[in-house]
Amino acid sequence: MGSVGAKEVPQLLDAQGKRIDGRGLEELRPLSIEAGVLRRADGSARVEWGDNKVLAAVYGPREVHPRHLQQPNKAVVQCRYNMASFSVDERKRPGLDRRSQEISKVISEAFESVLFVEEYPRTSIDIYIEVLQANAGTRCAGVVAASVALADAGIPMVDLVPAVAVGKIGGQIALDLKKEEDNYGEADLPMALVPRSGRLVLLQMEGHMTHEELKRALDLGVRGCQEIYQKQKEALRTRYRLEAPAPTEVEA
Ligand code: CDP
Numbered sequence: 001m002g003s004v005g006a007k008e009v010p011q012l013l014d015a016q017g018k019r020i021d022g023r024g025l026e027e028l029r030p031l032s033i034e035a036g037v038l039r040r041a042d043g044s045a046r047v048e049w050g051d052n053k054v055l056a057a058v059y060g061p062r063e064v065h066p067r068h069l070q071q072p073n074k075a076v077v078q079c080r081y082n083m084a085s086f087s088v089d090e091r092k093r094p095g096l097d098r099r100s101q102e103i104s105k106v107i108s109e110a111f112e113s114v115l116f117v118e119e120y121p122r123t124s125i126d127i128y129i130e131v132l133q134a135n136a137g138t139r140c141a142g143v144v145a146a147s148v149a150l151a152d153a154g155i156p157m158v159d160l161v162p163a164v165a166v167g168k169i170g171g172q173i174a175l176d177l178k179k180e181e182d183n184y185g186e187a188d189l190p191m192a193l194v195p196r197s198g199r200l201v202l203l204q205m206e207g208h209m210t211h212e213e214l215k216r217a218l219d220l221g222v223r224g225c226q227e228i229y230q231k232q233k234e235a236l237r238t239r240y241r242l243e244a245p246a247p248t249e250v251e252a
Contacts, residue, residue, distance in 0.1 A: 043153025051135035056145035061123035163192035
């Protein structure tokens, strides 16, 4: 531990360049994704990623609530990101705070740009993200879960959307920050990508890095997203392989 003022700051990289959980700089935390976990939703997914546990449920296209949000020429995409009171160390006050509202807004906008919203005028596509356990990167885990849930619901979209936070810790660019790295690192940069086109649909940054570091961080994030993308596709394959009807025998 080092100390800054009265605060004890953990050493984020050891002499070998390993992180506090033993990972290398370009390594993701363990990630598991399951599609179709909730019976009442049109589509759903569960993501466990390091110490994050996130559920996504999707409905639609369906009637818009509240009605005045209805758009004559396209579907509205309404995301509600919610962090459970018991998901963090210090009990979070229940309900939508400013942080949840901001995250809900950026995720809604990210998905509006990948869903074929013009095909479904006067409807709503509703995405619920519930964070049950949090350890940094929950907005990205939410995006990963929501895009699998949207595919599970059969809602047409350009591509699945993988997401990950890259950042700077101990002077180095690192993939997929955990809580201590997010808290005590120099920068945190969550991003979400449309792999097919290479288009970024969510990009935020807290902290500081140089232009050169930013380029390296984006490259590393894109590579991380490719890895996550494979796991998203695998989750959907597993879901539909299990549910596929047995092939019927063809009579000679
Ligand atoms: O979760 P994400 O990295 O997308 O968002 P953040 O605002 O950078 O939050 C980083 C982490 O701080 C969260 O994942 C939680 O682990 C923690 N946090 C918390 O303990 N209490 C809050 N009210 C908000 C966040």
